[in-house]
Amino acid sequence: MSDISAPNKLFAKSLRIFPKRVWGRFRQIKWLVMVILLGIYYLAPFLRWDRGAHAPDQAILVDMAHQRAYFFFIEIWPQEIFYLTGILVLAAVALFFVTSLFGRIWCGYACPQTVWTDLFVWVERLIQGDRMKRLKLYNAPWSIEKILKLGLTHVLWLIIGLMTGGAWVFYFNDAPTLLEQIIHFDVPWAVTAWVVALTGSTYLMAGFARDQVCKFMCPYARFQSAMFDKNTLIIGYDEERGEKRGKKKKSESWNERGHCVDCTACVQVCPMGIDIRDGLQMECIACGLCIDACDNVMDKLELPRNLIRYDTPLQQESRREGAEEETQLLRPRTVFYAAFLAAVASLMLFGLISRSETELHILRDRNPLFVPLSDGTIRNGYDVKILNKSHEDKHFRLTVHGMEGLVLRIQGVGEISADALLVYADSVGHFRLFITAPNPAKKRSNIEFFLEPIEGGDTSSYDGVFVSG
Amino acid sequence: MSETKRETDQVTGTETTGHEWDGIKELDTPMPRWWLWTFYACIIWAVGYWVVYPAWPTLSGEGERGGTVGSSEWTQYKQLEESQSEIHARRAQYQADFDAASFDEIKGNEALYAFGLAGGKAAFGDNCATCHGTGGAGASGYPNLNDDDWLWGGKIDDIYTTVRFGIRTSHDETRFSEMPAFADMLSNEEIDAISGHVVAVATKTTVTEQGAQLYADNCASCHGETLGGLRDFGAPNLGDALWLYSASKEEITAQIRKPKHGVMPAWEGRLSPSTIRQLALYVHALGGGEK
Numbered sequence: 001m002s003d004i005s006a007p008n009k010l011f012a013k014s015l016r017i018f019p020k021r022v023w024g025r026f027r028q029i030k031w032l033v034m035v036i037l038l039g040i041y042y043l044a045p046f047l048r049w050d051r052g053a054h055a056p057d058q059a060i061l062v063d064m065a066h067q068r069a070y071f072f073f074i075e076i077w078p079q080e081i082f083y084l085t086g087i088l089v090l091a092a093v094a095l096f097f098v099t100s101l102f103g104r105i106w107c108g109y110a111c112p113q114t115v116w117t118d119l120f121v122w123v124e125r126l127i128q129g130d131r132m133k134r135l136k137l138y139n140a141p142w143s144i145e146k147i148l149k150l151g152l153t154h155v156l157w158l159i160i161g162l163m164t165g166g167a168w169v170f171y172f173n174d175a176p177t178l179l180e181q182i183i184h185f186d187v188p189w190a191v192t193a194w195v196v197a198l199t200g201s202t203y204l205m206a207g208f209a210r211d212q213v214c215k216f217m218c219p220y221a222r223f224q225s226a227m228f229d230k231n232t233l234i235i236g237y238d239e240e241r242g243e244k245r246g247k248k249k250k251s252e253s254w255n256e257r258g259h260c261v262d263c264t265a266c267v268q269v270c271p272m273g274i275d276i277r278d279g280l281q282m283e284c285i286a287c288g289l290c291i292d293a294c295d296n297v298m299d300k301l302e303l304p305r306n307l308i309r310y311d312t313p314l315q316q317e318s319r320r321e322g323a324e325e326e327t328q329l330l331r332p333r334t335v336f337y338a339a340f341l342a343a344v345a346s347l348m349l350f351g352l353i354s355r356s357e358t359e360l361h362i363l364r365d366r367n368p369l370f371v372p373l374s375d376g377t378i379r380n381g382y383d384v385k386i387l388n389k390s391h392e393d394k395h396f397r398l399t400v401h402g403m404e405g406l407v408l409r410i411q412g413v414g415e416i417s418a419d420a421l422l423v424y425a426d427s428v429g430h431f432r433l434f435i436t437a438p439n440p441a442k443k444r445s446n447i448e449f450f451l452e453p454i455e456g457g458d459t460s461s462y463d464g465v466f467v468s469g
Numbered sequence: 470m471s472e473t474k475r476e477t478d479q480v481t482g483t484e485t486t487g488h489e490w491d492g493i494k495e496l497d498t499p500m501p502r503w504w505l506w507t508f509y510a511c512i513i514w515a516v517g518y519w520v521v522y523p524a525w526p527t528l529s530g531e532g533e534r535g536g537t538v539g540s541s542e543w544t545q546y547k548q549l550e551e552s553q554s555e556i557h558a559r560r561a562q563y564q565a566d567f568d569a570a571s572f573d574e575i576k577g578n579e580a581l582y583a584f585g586l587a588g589g590k591a592a593f594g595d596n597c598a599t600c601h602g603t604g605g606a607g608a609s610g611y612p613n614l615n616d617d618d619w620l621w622g623g624k625i626d627d628i629y630t631t632v633r634f635g636i637r638t639s640h641d642e643t644r645f646s647e648m649p650a651f652a653d654m655l656s657n658e659e660i661d662a663i664s665g666h667v668v669a670v671a672t673k674t675t676v677t678e679q680g681a682q683l684y685a686d687n688c689a690s691c692h693g694e695t696l697g698g699l700r701d702f703g704a705p706n707l708g709d710a711l712w713l714y715s716a717s718k719e720e721i722t723a724q725i726r727k728p729k730h731g732v733m734p735a736w737e738g739r740l741s742p743s744t745i746r747q748l749a750l751y752v753h754a755l756g757g758g759e760k
Contacts, residue, residue: 012499216501367604371615374709413579434756
């Protein structure tokens, strides 16, 4: 083997991959998934959702300026950001679940890196031709034709990048308004900055980095191996049937040799540049394009398909031993992920369903703790905050229970009565409350505040204390 | 256990690091070259950054806060100044509106009222809290500003006048009164009878005829026949539950014999007229303000 005393190379040039075009089942699924996902990405911000006069009518909107996030019927205030944590937990566990069942199909079909790379390769192929032509152009000396073709490819890539960044900003602004602003070249600087940054990153990631992202940047690609077991779906080459491989001579019979004719179609179409016949590899994103390529060759040779196929290590093993084993979908791992997924989802659902449109928060004064008044009564001061998360202006009646002879007074601009506290739609009402009570025997009395929406709705309550000594 | 024998991995054709753990060997895969270029690009970026932005401390300690300034002339101190001047400009607008408005107008305008209270709270902490406490709860001899018992009046204009000119100061407009030292005028027994009368009224127990008579002759002209006090003279209400010094008979007797006279400074000239107005608003809003 190689000379061990020779110094090892610290860096190696990554070889550029020129995936060959392929037709087939999985390629079609990939095109379909791409169209659906890109369709969602580009069109979703333009979906409307009526929320009344006091809230935006965009179905999906993260409104940074007004500190609100909308997702169809869900509306989130900044203090409810924990829903975002829930969504992230949900996304992570769903990914674990899918991986333990079906392997890296997220990587192969739905990951943005895969989708955009696919799109960029499609453009590249449209301008420069298929694999051999691209390879030839790549190795050719500079010429007018090369400059034109490469230039056009990069221009198209940049346009796609621009549209990617351009679509992103619609999720953070009213889409039709922003579209009009963009048409008139009159956009806020933050929008421009985001568009430029995302244009650049799309161009860089899908145009140049491609497979390098999966190999060297993506953490998920690495820790997915922890979710793999013998029943996980992987792309497998049927070694028993394929070997011994080699070009077929006319005189040879299929029964005497392996079915693999070493045409390298599977290698040429691989977007990760690997040879699946070497077995399961870290680079494989399970996109199935090699299956399509091999199936096409097998069809031509009039041999059965599935020399390369979606397989599990268990089935590979059992075939080698001549036994036939069923893939187990119901395994402790998948059951656990499913249960955990259901638990998190129901917890979030419960949170969303029980989310109140009104919230009451009351903070008692600590300095002074209490104020003795000239007639011998005692006064306590409170800061009252009423969150009106509905989209209508509402009046609330604030009452206090737990002590006798309480007198409530609201201190503020104009005459405000605790019986009719006005809180505007989608905002927080802040009130200064004084409660006066005849000097009670106890130094600390527990009281309870009740907030009743006069226009109808559930009553909120808040536990409090009245201090008098 | 780890051994150190470099070899070539059969499957990948890559050299191993020579380390082996329980049969697992580490491949010594070379880094991708672009990673190196990224590293160089970061270094070039850093050099550009040094030129454009403040980066290096200077030996002489000159330049923008002791460092190189950078070609963009941007510094965080300038940015701070800019954003502060923005706030100052916004504040100046509020200030102008506040100064032009009367107390009644301010109390009818949510934004101006909030502005006044915020300014008043800050000024109170800086100037008034020393005697009256940070929450305005006062102490013996220093009135509690939260309650409804006011020596010189609890309307917002009264409070404004008190803050502005002070009590028993050298200012021409100062609030001034002086309770006589009755030790020079009355006998100990008579003084004792008066303090007894005051305590009896305040605690709603039986009054004596002698005490009532002595009170009417000596005290009622200022403190009122029913002990309600008189705000024109800053004469405290003696009939309520609140006491400036103490509710004990000894303290009341001592106060009649040789009264202590509290002094509050005049804030005119020390604080701006606007700040004094903010303070009046703030104190009025503490809870005891009168209409």
